Amino acid sequence: MTLIKSISGIRGTIGGRAGDTLNPLDIVKFTSAYATLIRREGQNQSNKIVVGRDARISGEMVKNVVCGTLMGMGFDVVNIGLATTPTTEVAVAMEGAAGGIIITASHNPRQWNALKLLNADGEFLNAQQGNEVLRIAAAEDFEYADVDHLGSYREDDTYDQKHIDLVLGLPLVDAEAIRKADFRVAFDSVNSVGGVILPKLFEQLGVKHVTGLYTEPTGNFQHNPEPLEKNLGDIKAVMQQGGHDIAFVVDPDVDRLALFCEDGTMYGEEYTLVTVADYILQHTPGNTVSNLSSTRALRDVTRKYGQQYNAAAVGEVNVVTKMKETNAVIGGEGNGGVIYPAAHYGRDALVGIALILTYLAKTGLTTSQLRATYPPYFIAKNRIDLTPDTDVDAILRKVKELYADQEVNDIDGVKIDFPDKWVHLRKSNTEPIIRVYSEASTMEAADEIGRKVMDVVYSMTK
Numbered sequence: 054m055t056l057i058k059s060i061s062g063i064r065g066t067i068g069g070r071a072g073d074t075l076n077p078l079d080i081v082k083f084t085s086a087y088a089t090l091i092r093r094e095g096q097n098q099s100n101k102i103v104v105g106r107d108a109r110i111s112g113e114m115v116k117n118v119v120c121g122t123l124m125g126m127g128f129d130v131v132n133i134g135l136a137t138t139p140t141t142e143v144a145v146a147m148e149g150a151a152g153g154i155i156i157t158a159s160h161n162p163r164q165w166n167a168l169k170l171l172n173a174d175g176e177f178l179n180a181q182q183g184n185e186v187l188r189i190a191a192a193e194d195f196e197y198a199d200v201d202h203l204g205s206y207r208e209d210d211t212y213d214q215k216h217i218d219l220v221l222g223l224p225l226v227d228a229e230a231i232r233k234a235d236f237r238v239a240f241d242s243v244n245s246v247g248g249v250i251l252p253k254l255f256e257q258l259g260v261k262h263v264t265g266l267y268t269e270p271t272g273n274f275q276h277n278p279e280p281l282e283k284n285l286g287d288i289k290a291v292m293q294q295g296g297h298d299i300a301f302v303v304d305p306d307v308d309r310l311a312l313f314c315e316d317g318t319m320y321g322e323e324y325t326l327v328t329v330a331d332y333i334l335q336h337t338p339g340n341t342v343s344n345l346s347s348t349r350a351l352r353d354v355t356r357k358y359g360q361q362y363n364a365a366a367v368g369e370v371n372v373v374t375k376m377k378e379t380n381a382v383i384g385g386e387g388n389g390g391v392i393y394p395a396a397h398y399g400r401d402a403l404v405g406i407a408l409i410l411t412y413l414a415k416t417g418l419t420t421s422q423l424r425a426t427y428p429p430y431f432i433a434k435n436r437i438d439l440t441p442d443t444d445v446d447a448i449l450r451k452v453k454e455l456y457a458d459q460e461v462n463d464i465d466g467v468k469i470d471f472p473d474k475w476v477h478l479r480k481s482n483t484e485p486i487i488r489v490y491s492e493a494s495t496m497e498a499a500d501e502i503g504r505k506v507m508d509v510v511y512s513m514t515k
Contacts, residue, residue: 060183064167086190088126105141106156108270127198137307139401145175157306160279232259234414245305293317308400314421323348339382347387366465
């Protein structure tokens with residue numbers, strides 16, 4: 054059983070003893086700590102907190118504990134029910150709320166759940182705020198409201214449509230062009246909230262032919278919910294049978310988006326953001342941002358339009374911060390996370406779907422033809438297991454020194470940029486390991502350079 058406390062929230066497996074798992078006692082403690090932070094910071098005058106959840110089996114239980122605790126802290130709860138992460142983010146801003154809690158463990162398996170914590174802008178807490186929540190929780194430095202100041206509770210099921218309206222209202226989304234293209238679309242929503250909102254989105258975009266897999270929001274995920282090719286055999290088989298133009302795959306909270314081409318080949322999760330950026334930059338000159346572990350193809354596409362690419366530390370909040378600093382018009386993460394500020398500062402698969410369908414409609418290309426227009430890169434993902442007493446920081450400093458003749462970025466671990474490839478070594482926040490991501494023009498070359506740097510690290514730990 055596992056309980057992981059971090060600046061981005063609290064997540065864990067359901068069941069077990071207090072302090073060891075995500076259970077009612079720990080949910081109360083961390084919800085109380087979050088509410089205390091929101092009250093003390095007073096980012097706006099609102100007394101509302103928005104709560105949304107994915108379709109996990111444990112979601113109803115966790116939601117009841119969270120909502121009751123917030124009311125006990127004196128906050129008025131707006132429960133938007135089964136909702137995607139981006140829908141909940143949008144709801145916080147539209148409600149003018151003081152913050153929001155998303156009950157989802159994202160791509161983790163069914164036994165997991167988590168609390169994702171939002172500020173008044175509907176964006177994730179920064180590191181300082183996250184650390185303060187952890188401190189307040191550890192010290193139990195919170196106080197509940199008396200009977201005359203308990204919070205209220207209401208349910209609001211209108212935010213799916215409000216989110217879709219936001220997407221349809223984006224100037225670069227052209228529902229009429231999509232309707233005329235008469236696309237045949239498949240999608241896999243892995244038995245979560247994508248099965249609720251995506252059919253509505255497709256219908257309102259004018260997509261008349263839709264095949265859905267695992268659309269019932271039961272929380273009984275029919276496959277590993279992380280949208281990686283090894284987990285997506287069923288949707289791949291649908292596409293290999295022919296008759297569809299594109300397939301979309303989302304994770305349980307619908308902030309990541311993966312694609313399949315009409316022939317059943319996977320588009321490549323890294324290229325979701327690259328494709329959206331290509332379309333955006335044709336119409337909106339500006340900078341782009343992704344994290345250090347994302348494909349170099351975004352940089353290449355950005356420079357093709359004479360714009361500037363910037364890298365951020367891994368983590369959505371870090372990408373958003375860098376996007377705001379550089380006035381980026383598009384950004385995100387290579388895991389299929391598209392952040393389009395014209396909509397909101399959060400990863401949003403609905404935004405990605407609408408923009409990609411518009412782009413396909415306007416180009417007249419097939420999905421595989423569009424994919425072929427981008428530089429071919431391959432990312433290898435490895436890890437180095439270490440003992441808990443290993444000085445990881447010292448190892449990373451040494452690697453940086455050894456590759457000082459290359460372009461090195463150390464804002465998040467160490468990334469070594471060679472002329473035709475790169476390697477990124479990053480210390481895990483939860484395990485005694487170093488994550489090693491590497492990219493090159495072939496998978497063999499990517500794995501080779503990654504393992505070469507790994508051998509350097511192994512030589513230091515002997």
